[in-house]
Amino acid sequence: xxxxxxxxxxxxxxxxxxxxxxxxxxxxxxxxxxxxxxxxxxxxxxxxxxxxxxxxxxxxxxxxxxxxxxxxxxxxxxxxxxxxxxxxxxxxxxxxxxxxxxxxxxxxxxxxxxxxxxxxxxxxxxxxxxxxxxxxxxxxxxxxxxxxxxxxxxxxxxxxxxxxxxxxxxxxxxxxxxxxxxxxxxxxxxxxxxxxxxxxxxxxxxxxxxxxxxx
Amino acid sequence: xxxxxxxxxxxxxxxxxxxxxxxxxxxxxxxxxxxxxxxxxxxxxxxxxxxxxxxxxxxxxxxxxxxxxxxxxxxxxxxxxxxxxxxxxxxxxxxxxxxxxxxxxxxxxxxxxxxxxxxxxxxxxxxxxxxxxxxxxxxxxxxxxxxxxxxxxxxxxxxxxxxxxxxxxxxxxxxxxxxxxxxxxxxxxxxxxxxxxxxxxxxxxxxxxxxxxxx
DNA sequence: ACCTGAACACCGTTCAAGT
DNA sequence: ACCTGAACACCGTTCAAGT
Numbered sequence: 078x079x080x081x082x083x084x085x086x087x088x089x090x091x092x093x094x095x096x097x098x099x100x101x102x103x104x105x106x107x108x109x110x111x112x113x114x115x116x117x118x119x120x121x122x123x124x125x126x127x128x129x130x131x132x133x134x135x136x137x138x139x140x141x142x143x144x145x146x147x148x149x150x151x152x153x154x155x156x157x158x159x160x161x162x163x164x165x166x167x168x169x170x171x172x173x174x175x176x177x178x179x180x181x182x183x184x185x186x187x188x189x190x191x192x193x194x195x196x197x198x199x200x201x202x203x204x205x206x207x208x209x210x211x212x213x214x215x216x217x218x219x220x221x222x223x224x225x226x227x228x229x230x231x232x233x234x235x236x237x238x239x240x241x242x243x244x245x246x247x248x249x250x251x252x253x254x255x256x257x258x259x260x261x262x263x264x265x266x267x268x269x270x271x272x273x274x275x276x277x278x279x280x281x282x283x284x285x286x287x288x289x290x291x292x
Numbered sequence: 293x294x295x296x297x298x299x300x301x302x303x304x305x306x307x308x309x310x311x312x313x314x315x316x317x318x319x320x321x322x323x324x325x326x327x328x329x330x331x332x333x334x335x336x337x338x339x340x341x342x343x344x345x346x347x348x349x350x351x352x353x354x355x356x357x358x359x360x361x362x363x364x365x366x367x368x369x370x371x372x373x374x375x376x377x378x379x380x381x382x383x384x385x386x387x388x389x390x391x392x393x394x395x396x397x398x399x400x401x402x403x404x405x406x407x408x409x410x411x412x413x414x415x416x417x418x419x420x421x422x423x424x425x426x427x428x429x430x431x432x433x434x435x436x437x438x439x440x441x442x443x444x445x446x447x448x449x450x451x452x453x454x455x456x457x458x459x460x461x462x463x464x465x466x467x468x469x470x471x472x473x474x475x476x477x478x479x480x481x482x483x484x485x486x487x488x489x490x491x492x493x494x495x496x497x498x499x500x501x502x503x504x505x506x507x
Numbered sequence: 508a509c510c511t512g513a514a515c516a517c518c519g520t521t522c523a524a525g526t
Numbered sequence: 527a528c529c530t531g532a533a534c535a536c537c538g539t540t541c542a543a544g545t
Binding site (some may be wrong): 197211254 | 392395396398399400405406408409410412413416422423425427430431434435437438439441442445446447448449450466467468469470472475476477481482486487490493494496497500501
Binding site for chain 2 (some may be wrong): 518519520521
């Protein structure tokens with residue numbers, strides 16, 4: 078295999094540069110050339126620290142994951158789960174351009190497995206039967222990731238902006254439910270409250286799974 | 293504004309070409325140049341049909357959305373919701389390379405609003421209070437989209453592949469929950485069954501929201 | 508040991524022109 | 527009305543060389 082030896086000393090510096098460019102000019106502006114320029118080096122020098130652009134982006138999602146809060150293991154499982162969920166959402170809002178990579182780049186980094194282990198433990202402590210824990214973990218993390226990506230990427234707000242602009246649109250009769258909900262669609266959404274409510278619903282699902290196991 | 297007039301006749305042909313290239317060589321291989329070549333035309337000819345590459349990709353997600361099944365309005369709300377959810381998952385598996393665009397490109401196409409309206413209607417018929425319908429719709433669609441993207445994009449299987457390869461890894465003591473769940477992590481996952489179970493859990497959440505409203 | 512320079516095969520897009 | 531050709535400012539990456 079053609080793997081050259083990979084240096085590590087300047088990796089944090091390089092990743093910071095990539096993060097800064099993504100924040101300022103979007104993910105598409107993150108190129109080997111722009112990152113290199115910001116670090117003050119030739120594009121080819123980056124290949125001493127990462128095997129290529131893909132590896133650099135993978136390291137970026139690893140960085141985001143290692144930023145998640147580590148809950149106190151002695152806290153109640155609900156608190157631990159909420160801390161991680163809120164941490165993921167915070168990270169998404171701090172790095173809206175980079176966060177969507179979590180969906181497209183299956184992260185197998187130690188940091189990722191650690192988070193999954195914390196979620197497994199919370200679900201076990203909640204009383205979810207062992208056979209169901211992996212599924213419920215995927216259910217929870219898929220939703221939390223999806224919410225964070227949607228909020229940070231504007232998928233949610235785009236929908237409501239459309240709802241606003243559609244008032245008196247060409248064919249109002251074809252969207253009966255929108256029409257009936259018009260009052261609620263025009264209102265500004267409190268995303269903090271929505272995420273809290275969603276987490277509460279998820280907690281119910283978890284408790285139901287636990288009850289089914291012990292019942 | 294510099295909008296030239298946009299032709300429409302050959303748009304389906306162009307989108308089909310883009311879909312075919314994505315299926316054969318991945319989304320990154322979809323370029324104005326490769327698509328044009330497949331259509332048998334110069335790259336610049338595409339600009340007569342789409343304002344640019346972004347517009348072409350937006351049209352691609354519009355195409356995927358219009359592929360979703362339209363449920364019989366007289367069917368029970370559970371059936372309608374399941375039909376749309378399963379349809380989304382089917383579409384993701386038919387177009388795994390393109391489907392993730394649904395997360396990154398807030399689609400405001402008529403097809404997208406139509407699907408949202410059908411979901412609103414199902415939730416209203418389930419008895420969810422009007423004030424909660426938009427939130428629960430986002431909850432449901434975020435999860436369904438997230439599951440479909442994760443499954444199609446390999447996020448789920450990457451995790452389990454890692455779980456397999458980690459047996460006897462360097463630091464087994466640091467992942468206690470993984471260790472305890474080892475038997476279940478090694479087993480092959482039936483994704484059809486998992487999605488069914490997840491939808492059942494979502495239905496419970498919806499019914500709970502409805503009961504809270506009427507109670 | 509670490510970095511540079513030139514080169515290759517690509518991109519999206521503008522502008523002016525062809526039929 | 528529809529398409530082409532040349533050009534511009536970009537990409538990721540290889541290879542050979544510099545200090």
